[in-house]
Amino acid sequence: MITKVHLKRFKRFENRSFEIIPSGLSICAGPNSSGKSTLLHALAVWSFGVMVLRQSKGEGALHAGYTGQGAGLSKDDFTPINIPDLKHLWYGLKSQIPGEGYSMCIGVEWGDDKHLAIAFSLVQDRLYVKAESSNLTAGDKIPQIIYLPPVAGLEAREEYATTAKRRAMLGRGLAGMVLRNYLYDLEAGNRRLREEKKAGKKKLSSKDLAKIREIDPWERLNASMREIFGLELKVDPFDPDFHTVIKVDVIPVTQAGPRWKKNGPARDIMVEGAGAQQWLTVFAFALDPQTDVLLLDEPDAHLFTRLKVEMVEKLDAIATSSNGPQILMATHATEILKRHPIDRIMSFSRSKPKYLRNEKQRVKLITGMGDEYAPLIEKARASKKILYVENDSDARILEAVAKECGYEWPEKLAILESTDSHADRLKLYRVLLTAIDGLKALSIRDRDTQPSESVDCKDLRDKETNTTVYPDFHARTWRRREIENYALVPAALAKMLGECKAKGFWADLGLAWPTDPEKPEETMLIDCDVKDKLNDFFKKEKFSNTEKFLKALEKKYIHRDLDTIAKQICEL
Incomplete structure (x- = not known):
């Protein structure tokens, strides 16, 4: 889909181009106010401009050679992103440039060299939009872009919403207020597909049912909710001609062999935790077949570490599947940055935002973000030593043991709490090693259900972890089940x-x-x-x-x- 974005006087960028990988999941990362969200906002505003011209002037207003006037709208009708005033769209808040009526422009390139630049002008409190340059002709497809800000909570009652209202809620960061609408659309699509496959038969064949469960967005969303949260979605019957409120429940389920069985009473999705609501919202849009490009602004905000990682893994699988959307995701989460492929991480720093090329750049990105890895790296630079433990209490216990046994505990020892495997910890060590020469590490984990024979009884070396290439990384596992x-x-x-x-x-x-x-x-x-x-x-x-x-x-x-x-x- 989208391969390049050019911004002229949009928000924090006076004149900046972004090269984007046209498929899969790209992670946008960098410090606060580095421009991650600005790129997502630009695409959301561009998509809104396309919609305004299409509805006000017709499809021809987006094509090459159009000479008509632009379309105008009031501040109240501007809904793609939430801003206090329309002038906040402009670089330096200066919307009036002598000699330039349309002083701000967002250009997008995609597919087979297609491009469309949308220009904007602000006159008092009225925003004007027009296509500044285009090579589109009749029949050319324009990307359908969905921008999803950090998700707010759900309302107790959610009425059926028009397309305009849904778009307005999304732009204000209130995706939760129209979530049930999108779930209703997905479930209705599932019902239509099932009826189509039945084609007069009493029931679906096993082959057709398996195919539906493999490709249908509603089925895939439910499969994800069952696997991660042990919940199944149920939309109450709804007819827009007779009903006003859409009701969606979740049913606790548990796996019994190849099937899932009910494990409690149904309850409204509103009562679920923020993590489940966040997950549901993100994947409802990711699986929507109408979405060509999905923009996610810190969708992992309410999730703990394991779910952050699982979310990215599943989004990546969706984005790389047949007909999957292109996904751009802004995040601060180092758990994601240390695992995602280097060439799929776009670094936003003082220089031009661009994709990473090597592990050293990954370390520089993580270090520069000022998150929880910054103090760790500072200590690691000072001591050249890092200790991986599953809990902070493990390190405190070992320090007390060292003191009682007469050993000198290292000063400024960098301690990283992580439930990752030795192999995953080694990946981060390799990243840090590119920036910290001579770094040594000891990784200690509970054995849990790992075979006792996999641990060397003399030095507790984990025999299942190969560290031959990195002799200064010491993988150790307790012989007993856990340190306690x-x-x-x-x-x-x-x-x-x-x-x-x-x-x-x-x-x-x-x-x-x-x-x-x-x-x-x-x-x-x-x-x-x-x-x-x-x-x-x-x-x-x-x-x-x-x-x-x-x-x-x-x-x-x-x-x-x-x-x-x-x-x-x-x-x-």
Whole structure:
């Protein structure tokens, strides 16, 4: 679709061109006020200008050779983006340029060398629009662009909305107020497709049903909601000639073999959390077959890390599928930036916005954004050392262990909390290594359900992670299921909490009290899933959680694995 955008006196850009990859998902990233949203706004305003000319002057007003006048509209009719005043569309807020009536212009190129530039003029409170240059002829397709600002919440009641009202709500950042309308359209399209495939038959064939579930937007949206949130969408019957309010419910479901079964009463989508509403809104527009280009302005704002990553992965799959939309997404999320392909990230900095070419540029982008990676990188530069842990508490425990064992904890050690695999952590390490020579890293993870044989019993090296090419990246995994498991020291429990309580807890775990409480049988404890039970137990005692208990252990009670990792960190 779109390959180039040229802005003349639009918002923060006086004269700037953007080269854009015409398909797939492009991430627009950079510091605040760097121009990410400006590019999205420009395309939204351009699309609005196309619509105004088409409706006011006819399709011919967009074609090459048109000599008629432009179209005018009031401030109240300007709906593509939310601005306090129309002059805020102009660079430097100066809409009047001597000798230039139409002083602001947005040009777009797409497809087979098609181009259309829309110019704008502001006279008092009235905005005028015209096609400044074009090579379009009758029959040429113009991209259908949807701009989705950061999503606001849903209303309790949502009436059926005209196209103009939907567009106005989107421009004001109120996509949630017309979400049910778009869901109704998708569900109605699904019903029409099913009737078409039935063609007089009593029911759909298995082949037709499978095909519908594969390609139909409503089916794909529901599949996503079931997989991520355990919810299924249901639109109540609606007829615009008789009804005014559109009602959409979600039904909790659970998977039973290849099928999903109801797992609770239906409830209105309004009561769902912000994350589910955000996800639903984004994918409703991404899957809409009418969307050629989708502009997403920080759609991950209400999502935690895992959902941010999953959202981008699924959007990328939609964008690269047959007939999928071109997607431009503005974000600050470093979780996304460190994973998305380099050549699909457009960096907005002081120089001309352009796609990244190498890992060093990725590091520079992340560093310059001033987000959570900035202090991490500052410490990493100072110490040349980075420690990956699953929780901040893990680092605090290991620091206390090091102190008790007589090791010197590194100063300015960069600590990164991440549930990523060793392989994903290694990717970020490789990025940082291009900017920080001599950087060393230790990555420690819980073993969870990973086979115990995959961990070297001497140095806790993870045998499943190949770091041969990067010898200064040390992938380590606990031999026990998780770090909390190392609190299972019978002698320490008895000494600090009393033998009676310790033996009672041990019995509750279904374990026999060991003959030697200081050295319990390792094979008996290595796979124990006791994290929650330990925390519940310690809450009732003087130690409010497992972390405090582990930090209070005397050296003779500290497990060899804890000692090993603490020592390796101090020797980085």
